[in-house]
Amino acid sequence: MEKIECRMFRSDTAYLLYLQQKTKAERKDELEKNTSKEKKAVVYKDECRRHGVSCLSRFIRQIEFSNIDMSNARLNSLEVLTIFNTIKTDHTLRELNLSGTNMDCPSYKYLSNFLRKNHTLSNLVIQKCAIHGETLKAIVASLMTSHITFLDLGNNGIQDNDSEILAEILTMKTLKELYLSHNRLETRNTKSIGTSLAYSALETLDLSWNHIRFIGAIEIAKGIKKNRKLRRLNLSWNGFGFEGCVSLAEMLETNDVLTDLDLTNNRIHPPALIALIRGVTQNSSLKVLNLSMNPIPASYTCTLLGTILKNTSIYKLILKKIVVNEEFVDILRTVKQTRRIHVEYEICLPVSSVDSQTMSKQVRPPRLFNLDPLNLLFMLKEKNRAQDFFNKINRNGDDVLSYEEFRELFKKAGIPVSQLVLDKIIEFMDQNKDGNIDLSEFLDGDKRIKKISRGQAKENMRRESYTKYSRSFRKAKIDSQTFRLNIETDQ
Known part of the structure; x- marks a missing residue:
């Protein structure tokens, strides 16, 4: 040379x-x-001397780096202040990790001030810092004026009550990756998060280990349904179950952006998987699907998971801790001949597959309805006057309603109800306790049901908006727009 x-x-x-x-x-x-x-070292040492704290050799070694990692250093508020005073004008700083710092009142104020002054920091990791409530609110207010693109708030004890604050984070235009794992968002007050998700600029969202189920799962899926930026979504170790899978299926039917979906350990049993598959098979963008550690029997893998292999464009299917049968492996071998696909599973066993008809019977919903029996009866009667509805139920014309006539009413409506449901309706209306309901008892019961319904109108409206995702609601073929049962006038 x-x-x-x-x-x-x-x-x-x-x-x-x-x-x-x-x-x-x-x-x-x-x-x-x-x-x-x-x-920088001189400035830092002067700051330490002025505030009466010891210099941290770990920070001095990284002082000229663009990435500073002070995770698990157990910094107190004065140590935090000396570090921020040293790097506040550093135009080369790109990443800061303060995980494990106890963000007491002075510390989060110092962090907020630093974020307002520094405009070069792009990655901020503040795990295990007890950031929630008012602390989170103050930090988020300063984040709104920053240029952060990567934010990790994992393991901070963030709860449902902080949902409004998290919704503000989701509206940040610069933020591309948000990690909220190991918090406690659970099920309530998540509507604001779902609303913000619909218009968020995020490309990666991690909500793993958050106890999200039922209402929370539904609201999050509804928000993502309208999102046009999100590509990677981690929902592992939650409880999406059947309702969550129904809402995710609706999302996947219309969302054409999401490429990576992680549903590890989400209580996805066969009925829930059937609901999810309806959306997965109609989605063209999903490439990576993780269903590991869900209760899917080996005998069902050929029928259910085989459908995903044959009818989607997914090239990576992860099934860790799930046992498959030989027929599933045969399907995988056939699919690999036409396209590239990678599948991970626990082990293959010589278990015979369950045919579709038998499987449908085995996963049939239980003969219970998740609405209150009185509200259920009121929904049936809604379009009719009480006396006309009484005459419709009273088939034999004896002017009294019996168990069998109520049972026949629900049967023709396509609603699987148990004996307990009928017992509650009869007990509520039968004033003379003779086991039958005459017209006067029915009219009086109808008035009392109306009074109860008016008193609970707001709560009922909220509950009905989520009830449509349940198994029994879908079984009964209820109109999702009007929440009325689909019943013929001539029965």
């Missing part, structure tokens, strides 16, 4: 001069770098 460089010069003297200048330039750059580090 030196010989080639030497030929570029007219004489050896010119080449030696070139080498001398090059060496001086390299030494100058190194000296400037060392000088910058020394200056």
Whole structure:
């Protein structure tokens, strides 16, 4: 190399001069770098001396880096202040990790002030910092003016009551990756999160280990349904179950952006998986699906998971801790002949597959309805006057309603109800306790049901908006727009 460089010069003297200048330039750059580090170290030591704290050698070693990692350093508020005063004007800082710092009142104020002044920081990791409630609110207010693109708030004890604050984070235009794992969002007050998700600019969202189920699962899926940016979604170790899978299926039917979905350990049993598959098979963008550690029997894998292999564009299906049968492996082998696909599973066993008809009977919903029996009867009667409805139920014309006539009413409506449901309706209306309901008892019972319904109108409306995702609601073929049962006038 030196010989080639030497030929570029007219004489050896010119080449030696070139080498001398090059060496001086390299030494100058190194000296400037060392000088910058020394200056920052002097500033940091002065700050430590002024506030009466010991210098941290771990911070001094990283003082000139663009990535500073102080995770699990157990910093107190004064140590936090000295660090922020040192780096607040650092234009090379890109990533800061303060995980494990106890964000007491002074500490989160120092962090908020730092975020307002520094505009070069892009990655912020603050796990295990007890950031929730008012602390979270103050930090989020400062984040709104920052240029953060990566934010990790995992394991901070964030709860449902903080949902409004999290909704503000989701509206940040610069934020692309948000990690909220190991918090406690659970089921309530998640509507604001779902609303913000619909218009969020996030590309990656991690909500794993949050106890999200039922209402929370439904609201989050409804928000993602309208989102046009999110590509990677981690919902592992929650409780989406049947209702969550129904709402996810609705989301997947219309969402054409999401590519990676993690549903590890979400109580997805066969009925829930059937509901999910309806959406997965109609989605064209999903490429990676993780269903690990869900209660899916080996005998069902051929029928259910085989459907995913054959009817989707997924190229990576992860089924850790799930046992499959030989027929599933045969399907996988056939699919690999036409396209590239990677499947992970626990083990293959010689278990015979359950045919679709038998499986449908085995996963049939229980003969119970999740609405209150009195509200259920009121929904049936809603379009009719009470006396006309009484005459419709009273088939034999004896002017009294019996168990069998009520049972026949629900049967023709396609609603599987148990004896307990009928017992509650009869007990509520039967004032003379003779086991039958005459017209006067029915009219009086209808008035009392109306009074109860008016008193609970707001709560009923809220509950009905989520009830449509339940198994029994879908079994009964209830109109999702009007929440009325689909019943013929002539029965």
